[in-house]
Amino acid sequence: MNIFKRLFKIGQSETNSAIDKMEDPINMTEQGIRDLRDNLKEGLESLAQVKALAIRAKNDLEELTSKAEDYQQKAILILQKAKTGNLDSNEADRLAKEALIKKEETNKQASNSQLEAEKLNTSVTQLEHNVDEIKNNINKWENELKTLKARVKVSKATKNLNKQMAEIDNSSTVAMLERMKDKVNQEEALAEAYGDMAKSSKSIDDELNNAIDFTENNADNDLAKLKEQLGLNNKDI
Structure with a gap:
């Protein structure tokens, strides 16, 4: 996984260089994430291929092991037939010997398949580790990108505010x-x-109404006073 560590360090170096040059580090970080996703895709494809080979090697091993056992059983059956007189003893020995030779050859093939399967399983484990490391790096970079975007947004807002404050006369x-x-x-x-x-x-009537609180009780009192002045009362009516 050293290659990915080197890629990560290179990415860090380029990002730091971009910051020093007042370039936009967000674009470079996003590009780094895209590159890692491409690496992840390739890694997953390789992992699938190697896993397929490992599965095939395992199946071959099981098949060869079963085949070797089958040759062993055939040799036993042949010798048993010779013992019961159903097969010539010399012919039985020849056939049993051939079966045992086939068994040995199959066992050697099975041993080779087992070694190949072990190597492939080791490769699968390594590739899985590489894929997991790429995924972790992608998650890490995505989180750093979110933080970086937030920091840039805050810094721009602060800069604009400070600029406005500085420009106030x-x-x-x-x-x-x-x-x-x-x-x-x-x-x-x-x-x-x-x-x-x-x-x-306003009309004169409006002024009069505003100046005088003209209620029904006041009108009755004014009428009584006016009658008294005129010498009129209820007895005279």
């Missing part, structure tokens, strides 16, 4: 506030003027 700000105050005073005076105009446009 105190004297111009005070002048702007004074203009705003003048504008508000002008609007308030204009509102008051419209209010006076609205009052002057």
Whole structure:
């Protein structure tokens, strides 16, 4: 897995160099993740192929082991037939010997298949380790990318805010506030003027109604007083 460590170090070196050159490290990190995903794809394909070979070697081993046992059983059956007189003893010895030779050859093939299967299983284990390491690196880089994007966003916002604060002119700000105050005073005076105009446009009846609280009780009292002044009362009516 040293090659992936070297790739990771190269990626780190390039990222640091980009930062020093004021380049965008986010793009380089994203490219590094894409490269790792390509490596992961190749690694998974290789793993699948080697696993297939390992499975085939295992099946071959089981088949050869079964075949060797079959030759052993055939030799035994031949010798048993010779013992019972169903087969010539010399012919039985020849056939049994041939069966045992086949058995030995098959056992050698089985041994070779077993060694091949062990090598393939070792390769499978190594490839699985490599694939897991690539996956871990991808997850690590993706998390670092999220953090980096967040930091860039915060730093840009902070920079813009600080820039705006630095560009603020105190004297111009005070002048702007004074203009705003003048504008508000002008609007308030204009509102008051419209209010006076609205009052002057009211009818005399409106003014009388506003000046006098004209309720039913007051009208009765005023009527009684007026009758008294005129010398009128209920007895005279």
